Amino acid sequence: MSEVLVRLEKVTKVYRLGEVEVPALRGVDLAVERGHSLALMGRSGSGKSTLLHILGLLDRATTGRVLWDGQDVTGFRADRLAELRGRHIGFVFQTFNLVPTLTAWENVELPLVFLGVPGRERRGRAQAILEQLGLGQRLRHGPHQLSGGEQQRVAIARALAPNPDLILADEPTGNLDSASGQEILKLLSDLHRQGRTLVMVTHDAEAAQIAERVLRLRDGMIAEGAP
Amino acid sequence: MTRDLFRLALRNIGHRRLRSWLTVIGILIGTAAVVALISIGQGLQRTITGQVERIVGFNTLIISPRTQGLGQRIRVDLGRLRAVPGVKSAMALRAETAYIEGPGGKAFYNVLGYDPAMDEFTAEFNLTLASGGRMTAPGQAILGSRAARELAAQVGSNLTVDGKPFTVVGVLLQQTRQTGGFGSPGISLNDAVIVSYEDFGALYPGPELALFAIVRLQDKVVVDTVKEEVRAVLRAGGERNASIIDFEDLTQRIRSVVSGVQAFLAGIAGISILVGGIGVMNTMFMAVLERTREIGVMKAVGAKGWQVLLVYLFESGLMGLGGGALGLVFGLGAAIAATTIVSRLYQVQNPITPALSVGLIFGALLFSFVVGALSGVLPARRAAQLPPVEALRYE
Numbered sequence: 001m002s003e004v005l006v007r008l009e010k011v012t013k014v015y016r017l018g019e020v021e022v023p024a025l026r027g028v029d030l031a032v033e034r035g036h037s038l039a040l041m042g043r044s045g046s047g048k049s050t051l052l053h054i055l056g057l058l059d060r061a062t063t064g065r066v067l068w069d070g071q072d073v074t075g076f077r078a079d080r081l082a083e084l085r086g087r088h089i090g091f092v093f094q095t096f097n098l099v100p101t102l103t104a105w106e107n108v109e110l111p112l113v114f115l116g117v118p119g120r121e122r123r124g125r126a127q128a129i130l131e132q133l134g135l136g137q138r139l140r141h142g143p144h145q146l147s148g149g150e151q152q153r154v155a156i157a158r159a160l161a162p163n164p165d166l167i168l169a170d171e172p173t174g175n176l177d178s179a180s181g182q183e184i185l186k187l188l189s190d191l192h193r194q195g196r197t198l199v200m201v202t203h204d205a206e207a208a209q210i211a212e213r214v215l216r217l218r219d220g221m222i223a224e225g226a227p
Numbered sequence: 228m229t230r231d232l233f234r235l236a237l238r239n240i241g242h243r244r245l246r247s248w249l250t251v252i253g254i255l256i257g258t259a260a261v262v263a264l265i266s267i268g269q270g271l272q273r274t275i276t277g278q279v280e281r282i283v284g285f286n287t288l289i290i291s292p293r294t295q296g297l298g299q300r301i302r303v304d305l306g307r308l309r310a311v312p313g314v315k316s317a318m319a320l321r322a323e324t325a326y327i328e329g330p331g332g333k334a335f336y337n338v339l340g341y342d343p344a345m346d347e348f349t350a351e352f353n354l355t356l357a358s359g360g361r362m363t364a365p366g367q368a369i370l371g372s373r374a375a376r377e378l379a380a381q382v383g384s385n386l387t388v389d390g391k392p393f394t395v396v397g398v399l400l401q402q403t404r405q406t407g408g409f410g411s412p413g414i415s416l417n418d419a420v421i422v423s424y425e426d427f428g429a430l431y432p433g434p435e436l437a438l439f440a441i442v443r444l445q446d447k448v449v450v451d452t453v454k455e456e457v458r459a460v461l462r463a464g465g466e467r468n469a470s471i472i473d474f475e476d477l478t479q480r481i482r483s484v485v486s487g488v489q490a491f492l493a494g495i496a497g498i499s500i501l502v503g504g505i506g507v508m509n510t511m512f513m514a515v516l517e518r519t520r521e522i523g524v525m526k527a528v529g530a531k532g533w534q535v536l537l538v539y540l541f542e543s544g545l546m547g548l549g550g551g552a553l554g555l556v557f558g559l560g561a562a563i564a565a566t567t568i569v570s571r572l573y574q575v576q577n578p579i580t581p582a583l584s585v586g587l588i589f590g591a592l593l594f595s596f597v598v599g600a601l602s603g604v605l606p607a608r609r610a611a612q613l614p615p616v617e618a619l620r621y622e
């Protein structure tokens with residue numbers, strides 16, 4: 001059974017900077033299957049992040065279609081996309097992107113707040129996830145009180161909070177030393193082994209090995225490993 | 228959910244305490260000024276109406292010429308006024324110029340026809356005697372201080388008023404105010420020769436022309452009904468130019484003057500709250516700019532536009548409310564301080580105490596919250612509409 005979670009059809013993305021048009025994606029066809037893992041590689045500027053954002057319904061394609069779970073979401077309004085993101089997709093960023101004014105615990109609760117999960121349940125779930133990731137002693141710490149590796153684990157905990165179908169990670173080890181980087185990679189590959197769908201952007205060929213499939217982007221097009 | 232968004236807003240304010248304080252100062256000062264002015268105004272109104280009530284009372288009609296001025300008289304008939312159902316008593320003050328001859332001089336003076344029943348008013352008007360006593364029998368007179376001096380008269384002296392003999396039974400204290408409180412322009416009590424109302428009637432027979440008249444009503448009568456009757460009696464006597472004022476009219480007039488001034492001042496102060504709102508708007512725009520990435524993160528984890536909007540509206544509304552609440556406290560403090568100082572300085576008999584009504588409290592809080600929230604509308608909308616990817620890329 002290979003059910004397709006997200007499918008991109010002839011997706012292009014053009015950034016407009018005043019008069020200048022910057023083509024970031026030039027016709028990408030891609031299917032991410034449920035339970036699979038995928039690494040996106042390529043030079044800087046090849047369009048990896050752009051592709052990841054479109055897969056995660058965070059950005060819109062300029063042309064082409066995006067199907068989420070078989071449904072064409074290309075024309076969905078922003079709030080409906082936000083709802084889908086909140087429920088089904090977890091993002092992990094290179095720079096962690098924790099909210100600095102909130103504790104680790106509250107950061108993990110955040111996606112659940114926007115989903116309207118009641119406070120008690122929310123706190124319980126966030127705590128359980130943080131404990132699973134070995135951050136039980138760090139619940140009330142602010143991001144600035146945590147090491148880079150710890151921050152990234154909090155970010156992964158936050159991505160996991162709504163129990164999403166898809167985890168998207170954009171160079172998750174890019175800002176970490178190699179030891180913490182290894183830990184994070186181990187964590188992500190564990191998550192995949194537990195059945196989560198994972199798409200990870202990376203520069204590191206070694207890191208890419210945790211994925212079942214490696215896709216190479218060149219100048220906004222898939223150069224290698226296409227289905 | 229809404230509560231959680233509210234808590235997020237609270238956290239945001241808490242994390243930049245100093246700037247939040249500075250931001251709300253505008254709203255604080257504005258609210259303080261409005262609260263101080265209105266509470267003093269309401270207190271003043273209460274004091275004045277209280278005083279009017281004490282002097283004039285609920286059951287009193289004051290009849291006076293509609294146009295004030297020297298020589299203005301109203302034509303009354305106290306006998307017929309007393310006969311109106313519901314009237315307890317009626318009295319009037321009359322005045323004419325008369326030629327007076329005393330032991331040491333002769334000249335023209337104002338003669339007042341005074342009804343001793345008016346004593347209950349005169350206490351308030353400072354009509355106090357320097358020597359002698361009150362009039363108890365016909366043919367007695369009380370002199371104003373200057374008249375007594377010029378006529379070289381004292382208690383026990385004999386005078387003639389337009390040729391008729393009178394005995395001085397009292398001399399008034401020197402009056403500093405021009406009218407001595409009778410409210411009729413041009414008549415100084417210092418120059419007055421006061422005789423009884425009856426003697427005055429004998430001196431000047433004919434229609435009763437009075438400076439003003441006072442009608443006391445019986446308890447539990449309908450003021451308006453009696454007022455109409457009184458008006459009818461005046462009309463029948465040929466007087467069409469009299470105004471009849473009751474307690475309600477008086478307090479109404481006072482209230483409208485005080486609240487007019489008050490509304491004007493509070494309006495000006497209210498503008499400063501709006502200016503304070505601009506401060507909030509500025510801070511909110513800065514906050515949205517500073518937290519652009521954070522807003523991107525919120526959206527990445529599933530925040531909808533309206534949720535982001537609410538967080539920022541709450542934030543600005545809370546700042547407004549905080550400023551308003553503090554302003555309320557400061558304003559009331561200022562009002563108490565101001566009235567205390569003024570009362571001490573002028574030795575007011577009936578000190579004004581600021582009145583803090585429930586409406587004022589809620590009005591001030593609501594207004595400051597709304598100003599704060601409205602100031603946040605534009606920044607919050609900007610935050611809500613930020614495209615998530617661009618927000619995340621923002622440095």
Ligand SMILES: Nc1ncnc2c1ncn2[C@@H]1O[C@H](COP(=O)(O)OP(=O)(O)OP(=O)(O)O)[C@@H](O)[C@H]1O
Nearest residue numbers: 015017022023024043044045046047048049050051
């Ligand atoms: N918001 C934007 N406005 C203009 N151009 C953009 C924008 N975002 C990306 N680009 C351009 O689109 C192209 C692809 O960018 P993208 O960020 O997807 O590359 P990437 O593969 O993730 O690069 P890196 O490895 O450096 O992160 C680049 O040429 C980049 O300059």
Ligand SMILES: [Mg+2]
Nearest residue numbers: 048049050170
């Ligand atoms: Mg990138």
